[in-house]
Amino acid sequence: MPVTKFSVPEKYKYLEGFGGYHQSEAIPGANPIGANSPQLPPFFLSTERISGTSFTAPRASNLQTWLYRVHPSLSHSDFTPLPSSRSSSEEQFHLTPNALRWNDFPTTPNQDFLSSQKVIAQSGDPSKKEGLAYLTYSASNSMPPNTVFFSSDGDYLIIPQAGTLDIHTELGNLLVRQNEICVIPRGIKYRVTLPNGNARGYICELYQGHFQLPELGPIGSCSLANARDFQVPIATFEGRISNGVASCSPERWTILTKFAGSLWECTQEHTPFDIAAWHGTYYPYKYDLGRFSxxxxxxxxxxxxxxxxxxxxxxxxxxxxxxxxxxxxxxxxxxxxxxxxxxxxxxxxxxxxxxxxxxxxxxxxxxxxxxxxxxxxxxxxxxxxxxxxxxxxxxxxxxxxxxxxxxxxxxxxxxxxxxxxxxxxxxxxxxxxxxxxxxxxxxxxxxxxxxxx
Ligand SMILES: [Fe+2]
Incomplete structure (x- = not known):
């Protein structure tokens, strides 16, 4: 105490602080100074913005991030719906006044972080941005190579029960171990690999709004989860700089998204991990539960x-x-x-x-x-x-x-x-x-x- 003694060593570096304005450069100088959208960004990068809230949301809750990348995200094929992997029993929801207890949840072998997800309970509707869902995952495989996922529906609060997740997001990498949690905001693409074998856990998919730290009232200005203990990834870049120009080799990637509860798929001919720099308030983060005061x-x-x-x-x-x-x-x-x-x-x-x-x-x-x-x-x-x-x-x-x-x-x-x-x-x-x-x-x-x- 107060920090968890992890058996899996950390392998990444992070920015620190919840809710702050962060900026990160995988290539020094890739973030433009002053202007957010200059005519020609450094290294001939393209400007892209991802908004997590309305533009006019109050400052304290306004979530927007500027990205400087080789290929804009729009360069992809049309999305096509995937056949539902859910059984009919998974798509029916029952309201009961009875208490429920599970000794365990059934698992299926040879699944990855995405394919193993099962919905336990749900309320609301992602198309109306109302409510939330609880899911399990039970993964024995890493996600396939050159495959990323993003939820269009909700922010993913991932709570590992056992096992380690190596999460490669567009904005950088997170190693999420037992006794840590992470949040991946909707829209952010990521790929999950398993560096230490099987991984099980829960997901809270939040259709409505975003997570924040609770107000502290008479407690004062610190304790519970302290803002300084949240860790935010630093920019990573899978391309190269040649003669002052950023580029990436052509390669096929599969993009999976959950949109209004259904899975869709498209392809693109470039890596989604081509962001050389970013700055803003909308980003993934992780937190060591051992630091909770x-x-x-x-x-x-x-x-x-x-x-x-x-x-x-x-x-x-x-x-x-x-x-x-x-x-x-x-x-x-x-x-x-x-x-x-x-x-x-x-x-x-x-x-x-x-x-x-x-x-x-x-x-x-x-x-x-x-x-x-x-x-x-x-x-x-x-x-x-x-x-x-x-x-x-x-x-x-x-x-x-x-x-x-x-x-x-x-x-x-x-x-x-x-x-x-x-x-x-x-x-x-x-x-x-x-x-x-x-x-x-x-x-x-x-x-x-x-x-x-
Ligand atoms: Fe209770």
């Missing part, structure tokens, strides 16, 4: 769990509501006196989807620690107003045990929460997976692990 009660009672929020996407429907809050429950001390220390029984206006991030590289030992509670690849969904809390034994223990300062949450095992104001429709595929666990409709036991929250 945890706060908590120091005398009695629980603060609201919103103090565990890493990132939030406000809905603006009414003050304080969120399309999605991403929260984590890291190892920390509990010291409260005369307090029921586990989460009290509650019903919540928000939907709560909880899963696990494994930090330990020894998956077997984590499996064994999981016991009857949360499993390493398990998850729960408590929809709006679904009652939940401790099982009877944990409840009685919590009421009678002697209260001493105690460090909680097991090493190598961190529970995260995706919370939404929206009711989440669960896919038929996910309902079936919960049914196979034999516990559909019941959350008894699933919350044992929450006694360690």
């Amino acid at each position: 945890v706060l908590g009660s120091v005398l009695f009672d629980h603060p609201d769990p919103s103090i565990f929020t890493v990132l939030t996407a406000p809905s603006h429907r009414e003050p304080g509501t969120a399309v999605c809050d991403f929260a984590i429950f890291p190892p920390r001390w509990l010291v409260m006196e005369d307090t029921y220390r586990p989460p009290y029984f509650h019903r919540n206006a928000m939907s709560e989807f909880a899963g696990v991030v494994i930090n330990s590289q020894d998956e077997e030992s984590v499996w064994n620690q999981g016991g009857e509670g949360f499993r390493p690849f398990g998850a729960t969904l408590n929809g709006a107003m679904v009652p939940h809390g401790m099982d009877k034994r944990t409840h009685e223990e919590a009421r009678r045990s002697e209260l001493r300062p105690e460090k909680v949450a097991m090493e190598g095992f961190m529970i995260f929460l995706l919370e939404s104001e929206r009711m989440m429709g669960v896919s038929g595929w996910a309902l079936e997976a919960a049914g196979k666990a034999g516990i559909k409709g019941s959350i008894t036991g699933a919350l044992k692990e929450k006694s360690k929250l």
Whole structure:
């Protein structure tokens, strides 16, 4: 602590800071000075802009980035729709007042980061820029060579449970390991490879707005996720400079995009990684969850769990509501006196989807620690107003045990929460997976692990 001890060493350099205006040059001098769109940019590059918000969005939330590249993105063939790889059960969504628990999600061999994605739950509609979806991925292969993907629908918050993702984006590279998360904004193209074998995790695809840091209110100006700890890629360039002119060798690339929930494909005759420099506020980033500065009660009672929020996407429907809050429950001390220390029984206006991030590289030992509670690849969904809390034994223990300062949450095992104001429709595929666990409709036991929250 406070930084995760990663078993996979870092291999890239980064800019640092959330939400700031960043600029990066793979070729010194490739960013024009002053003008954003000069008649002829340095090295005969072309100017391209990617907008993540409307032009007139307030400064604090305005997301725009200028790119200086060899080939404008428009140089590609027409997109054609791909046959849906989803089963019919994946495309049907069910609203249920029952709590759901998964011990595990089914996986398919020989898939990559994109082809392995399955929708667990969804609310809203990307064509209306409303709502969000939760997905799993379970990859054993890198994405095919010369293939990139971008979502036209939503920002991807990627939460690895196990395994490492090497993400080559148009704006630069991110190595995302266990206990790190990343966000790839919609429209940004990227290719995912697996430097250390299989990788599993969750994705929150945010159709509506973008993630930001939560306001801190009386907490003040720091703690929780600090802005300085977010890491932004630096420009990389797969071309060359000859006689003051930037160029790339012709080669065929396949571009895949998700557009209104369907996959489309096109080709282009040049690499998408031809950006020599960029500057702006719209970019991917990653964050080490080990750097989260945890706060908590120091005398009695629980603060609201919103103090565990890493990132939030406000809905603006009414003050304080969120399309999605991403929260984590890291190892920390509990010291409260005369307090029921586990989460009290509650019903919540928000939907709560909880899963696990494994930090330990020894998956077997984590499996064994999981016991009857949360499993390493398990998850729960408590929809709006679904009652939940401790099982009877944990409840009685919590009421009678002697209260001493105690460090909680097991090493190598961190529970995260995706919370939404929206009711989440669960896919038929996910309902079936919960049914196979034999516990559909019941959350008894699933919350044992929450006694360690
Ligand atoms: Fe809850």
